[in-house]
Structures are given as C-alpha cells and as structure tokens.
Amino acid sequence: MAIYDYKVLDRKGNEVSMADFKGKVLLIVNTATGCGFTPQYKGLEELYQKYHDKGLEILDFPCDQFGHQAPGNDEEIHEFCQLKYKTSFDNFKKIEVNGANESPLYTFLKSQKSFAGFTGCKGLFMRLFACLMDKNYKKNSNIKWNFTKFLVDREGNVVERFESTVEPEKIADKIEKLL
Template identity: 50%
Template structure:
C-alpha cells in the first residue's frame, strides 16, 4: 500500500516520551484508538485493552491510547505521571501518546478524522466521554466506533474478523 493510499499518513502525534510518531508507520496494521483517563470510572478498561494488545499484537493489532483531560478533568497528570500510572497500575505496554483534546477547536486532527468517519449516536461527531474507542482496518479506515461502556473484551470478535 502506498503512503498516498493510507488516510492516516497525514497524521502524526507526540508519544508520552516526547518523540513524534508518524501514522504512516501504521499502514497495514489493525488499530484500536482510545481516548483515556487515569481517574475515570472506566479506567480499569486499561486491563482489557492491554489484554487485547497481548492477544492480538503478533497478528497485527496496535492499541493506541490518547490521554485526554476534557471530561471531568479526569486526566490531570503530565506525561511522566500518566506513563507511571499506566505501567504501575495496569502494566500497559501498548503505545500511549501525549495528552490531546478530542473535541473543540483544538481537537487533534486524528480525532477530527475519526469522528467524521464514524459519528456517534444520532450522528453526533462529538466524543461524549473517556474510553470512546475506534477500530480501524489495515487500510486506515474506521470500521466501528464504540461507546465508553463497551468493554475491550466485547471488541475482540470485531478485531478477529479484521485480522
């Protein structure tokens, strides 16, 4: 697949470690992209996300976590605090990125693409809360959007069909 055929090639994001990650590197991978928070009722989903990553990573799945502080200020930490929290409490080994906005004028361009590609309930593009999930196929196309309450385990079958 050429870079021009991969819609995510236009995007990059800063990793928690401060390095820039071009999304062109993800061509040919299945992606599960999640806006995360450390102090949310859904935070225990980190366990399920890590489990999905461990189960399917050798077959081409990448889980990408994007901390966001737009919902109830539930991600107040800086990059090192977020990294430490995720590793210490949930053993997160999947890729985590620097804090982003997912809604509003400062929404990360990747999230603008995701929301436009897969609107939520009643056609609303807005992300309603932490742990909204987007599943993308190997071509970088959004195949499904999941509500925050959808557990990672409930997504496993959809991932399996894309692998």
C-alpha cells in the same frame, strides 16, 4: 485525507507518523486515569497481549477534557498505567478530542464514524449524563466521554466506533475478523 496522512506526538513529544502503522489493525482510544471507565485498561492490555503479535496496535491518547480525569503529565500517566494495569502498549501525548484545540487525528476519526450510542448496564446512566451536557448529543460526532474507541483496519479504514460503555473484550471478535 487518509488516516496515514496524520502525525501525532508520543508521550515524550516526538512526532510519530500514522503511516508507521500501515498494515496494522489499530484500536485508537482516548483515555483517562481517574475515570469510572479506567479499569478498561485491563481489557485493553488483554487485547494487546492476545493480538499484538498478529498485527494489533493500541494507540492510547490520554485526554483531560471530561471531568479533568486525566491529571498529571504524560510520564505520570504512563507510569500509572504500567504500575496499576501493567500496560505494555504505549501512551501518546495528552490531547483534546473535541473543540477548537482538538487533535486533527480525532477530527478525522469523528468524520469517519459518528456517535454509536451507549449500550450495556452503564448505557442508561451515560445517556442521561450526555443529555445533561448536550441535548443534541445523539446528532453530533463529538466524543462524549473517556474510553471511546475507534477500530481501524489494515488499509487505514475506520470501520467502527465504540462508545465508553463498550468493554474492550466485547471488541475481540471484530478485531479477530480484521486480523
């Protein structure tokens, strides 16, 4: 299967075909509104403003699997993002990214790009934290925390995975190359 074979739900529960995004560069992110990484919404919005007209789409999938840091319903999450971070990209329906109820889209994404490693100043903390949750965390493709990002090219190829510790602005050059 290819990424364009999947369907997802928008925040109102309407089915959206990933094929609707053919020809676009995609940044697919599992997010949370009450996480230490939540301020990354600001950087995501900056990327969206800078590159949307050139073909970038940000697909925001709220996920409550990590410390229950995405409370509220889909509309409340959307309002929070718009009010607090002035986001103009849309949020999709809240999903699970690991386990028996994980979104098939995320099953696909993880099959394409496995865990990429924690970096930056928060990297050490996240390595220790992840090891407490799963001693073999480095050896599986599970999403480790909120704000894991997948970059998809215009042909639907998953080209890179960025873990939570990678700030959105650090991805700008990679997006530019794909645009």
